[in-house]
Amino acid sequence: MKVLVIGPGGREHAIVRGLLADPYVHEVHAAPGNAGIAALVPTHQLNANDPEEVTALARKLDVDLVVVGPEAPLVAGVSDRLREAGFPVFGPSREAAALEGSKAFAKQVMAGAGVPTAMAKVASNIGEAAEALDTFGAPYVVKDDGLAAGKGVVVTNDREEALAHAQSCFEAGGEVVIEEFLDGPEVSLFVLSDGRTVVPLAPAQDFKRIHDEDEGPNTGGMGAYSPLSWAPEGLVDEVISRVAQPTIDEMAHRGTPFVGVLYCGLALTSRGLRVIEFNARFGDPETQAVLARLRTPLGGLLMAAAKGQLASVETLRWTPETAVAVVLAAANYPDTPRTNDRIRGIKKANALDGVHVLHAGTALDEEGKLVSAGGRVLAVVGLGEDLVEARERAYDGMALIQLEGGQYRQDIAAKAAWGKVELPQQNASRQAASRSAASSTAEETR
Incomplete structure (x- = not known):
């Protein structure tokens, strides 16, 4: 199949990389992409939030599938226009994307579905x-x-x-x-949906604050790792039964079926599982870690979701390795990131065993040199037999990359690597009460 990926960032680079590993995908295009994506596949400059521009490109390329990466094109109705034109699309409609576009709407849906949340x-x-x-x-x-x-x-x-x-x-x-x-550690779980059936990917954990020890302002995410060896047994099944499937069912009941990936941002609190937020697309940088481990062909999965055929998908296959993604951000991020700084050392990092670099905010200057072009510039992904080795490889790769004023956290996945992630204590009666009170905790008051 021929696939068009919409978006400019590290998430899209990870998706393109995954699609290229699918033997059934013979051609991939990206729009607008970035310097790293452009080294792999043809890229096309356009306004990704313009439904007509995106649809015109899909027609010109005669693609079999369009994958919409970021949230803004989804909320702008890009998926709707593509579907009207007859293209299979991985990405929810404008109305369904309101699960991310409006947190108040998401609370209403969770209340209707009885999903436990703050x-x-x-x-x-x-x-x-x-x-x-x-x-x-x-x-x-x-x-x-x-x-x-x-x-x-x-x-x-x-x-x-x-x-x-x-x-x-x-x-x-x-x-x-x-x-x-909400107290307790946070977990991210991506769930693929075709509007009815849901298929979970592997859980991950990301790090939102700019500095070590979760200090400083929130960012789009400074790193992630997957899987989670410390996660409670049965966590994924619980998320499917209490969060993902009820939400997808509620969206279908409302007449706005959700087709794409539902990002479940979760907290494992002393009162049980709680939803922090929903996103209507793959999260960044969790995607970089999760897709690094996926062995089931990605193109086939996304096409099955787009065509309503997830029920026929076989059990997903994963590498036994652990993945750690560490983000390199520009100077002054997340306030007013500095751009156009030279980036060096990526080839050396990519040459290391178990390491690959995914571009996010990168571009080529007039001389063809790689420069920064956004707040989060790239992510170094390390794969290892365990979390300790994966961290070492990711940070070994990061040490080879030079960016003036660049900043990255030194503690991505450190607590998990050393067995220091603490789960809040729950007694049996409290846990049972939490489950029976799911609908009441999903209230939204105005």
Whole structure:
């Protein structure tokens, strides 16, 4: 099959790499891509958020499948226009993508589906925000209701900082969702959906803060690893039965079937499993780690989802290795990232055993030299027999790459590698109460 991948980042580079490993995929194109993607497949410059431009390119290339990577084209209706034109598409419709495009909508869906999540209030002015903050108390969790590229969330003990973030969202014309704080480690699980059937990928964990020990502001993600040796037994089955399948069923019931990948951002709290957020696409940088281990042909999986045929997919195959992805970010990220800085050493990193580099914010300058072109510049992925070896390989690769002002975390997957991930204690009665109260914890108050 011939596949067109829409998007410019590291997630799309990982998807392109996975598609090229599929023996049934004979040709891959990307739009707009980046310098790393362009070294692998033909790229096409366009406005990825313009449904007509994307559809025209799909027609010109006569592709068999379109994979929409980022959230913005989904919310802009790119998938809808492609489907109207007769193309199989991996990516939800505009209405279904509202699961990510509006956190308030996602809360409504979770309430309807009985999905366990944090209690929340939606605020449209500073008075409502202040009241909600006082209801839940510190730590304060304030989320921009709309798309924010993973950086629209503030978690703080400082009430004034929380109010300031809410005010900035109001001034931009939006609303905020204010939630109770969820304790416990976080887990990301991608679930493929064809609108009815769901197929889970391997769980991962990512690291949102810019600095080690989870210090500093939130980012789009500074690293990830998969699988999770410390995850409770039966976690994936629980997520499917309590979160993913009920959500997909609810979306179908609403007349907006969800076709694509449902990103379940989860917290394993002292009260049991809770959903932090949904995304309507592959998460970045978890995708870089998860797809590095997938051995089932990716193109066939995505096509099965696009055509409503996931029920016929065989059990997924995975390499027994562990994957760690470490992100290199530009100077001044996540505030105002500096661009056009030279990047060196990628060939050396790629030459290491068990290491590959995935580009995100990269481009070629007028002299054909590789330069930074975004906040998160690239990710170094290490594969190893265990988490310790995978980390060593990823960081060995990162040590060979030079970017002036570049910054990366030194502690990606460190706690897990040394067995220091702590799960909150739950007694049996509390766990049972948590399960029976799923619908009440999925409330959304306005």
